[in-house]
Amino acid sequence: MSAMATRERILDAALQSLAEGGFEALTIGRLAARTGLSKSGLFAxxxxxxxxxxxVVDAAAKRFQDAVTAPALTRRDPVERIETLAGRWLDWLSTxxxxxxxxxxxxxxxxPGLAGGAGAHAIAIRARFRPFVARLARQAAAAGRLAHITDPDQFAFEFEAIGLGAAFAGQGxxxxxxxxxxxxxFRTLLSGPPS
Known part of the structure; x- marks a missing residue:
């Protein structure tokens, strides 16, 4: 097995460990046991x-991009981009x-509990999403497709709040x-305030 294939196998196991027990469960020792590799092999x-x-943060971000943001960008219509983003995000959260x-x-x-600079890295990766949504909202408003969006940053905040709420509520x-x-x-946000 190539070094790249081994690395991917390790990251798959790490993401599974993350899903099961959070970052507390994601240690070199536990990952070595899960993958059957030695600690020194993981360090390598x-x-x-x-x-x-x-x-692991980068692998999670790549999977999110492939499953959620990239499909939205394939849509030509600016509103369909946002609708696709919302739908794909909720599909992601429920899978x-x-x-x-x-x-x-x-x-x-x-x-805050991640090792060294990994916490800042996680925050920086996560912080890219809201400006991405605001950019899509600006495009839709500029095209006259969502005239009610007067503040794309507020729209993006509310969009993100719905998704994050779904992520936490989905555990209920x-x-x-x-x-x-x-x-x-999401439909209500996209339709705008009642007339």
Whole structure:
């Protein structure tokens, strides 16, 4: 198995560990046991706990990009981009092992406890999302498709708040109902204030 394939296998196991127990469960020792590799083998791939945490954050961000943001950008219509982003994000949040629990949310919540500079790295990666949504909102408003958006930054804040609310509510007793409420909240945000 090539070094790259081994690294990917390690990151897959790390993301699974993250989903099961958060960053507290993501140690070199536990990951070595899970993958059947030696601690020294893991150190050879990552160089330590901080590098491992940074690599896991990057792997989670790449999966989020592939599953959520990239499909939205394939849409030509600016409103469809935002609708696709909302739908794909909720699909991500409701898919066990993919975004349930959401590794990006776990990274942001766990940032203070991550090794070395990995916490700042997690916050920086997570901080890219809201400006991305604001940019999509500006494009839609400029195209006259969402004239009610007068403050794209506020729109992006509310959009993100709905998704984060769904991420946390989805762990509750009725995740299906919470998901339906989140979809309705996105529709309401996109339709604008009542006339």
């Amino acid at each position: 791939h990552f160089g330590g706990q901080e590098a491992l945490h940074c690599a 066990p092992g993919l975004g349930k629990p959401c590794p990006m949310v776990q990274c942001a919540v766990s940032a 007793q009725d995740p299906g109902a919470d998901l339906m409420r989140a979809r309705q909240a």
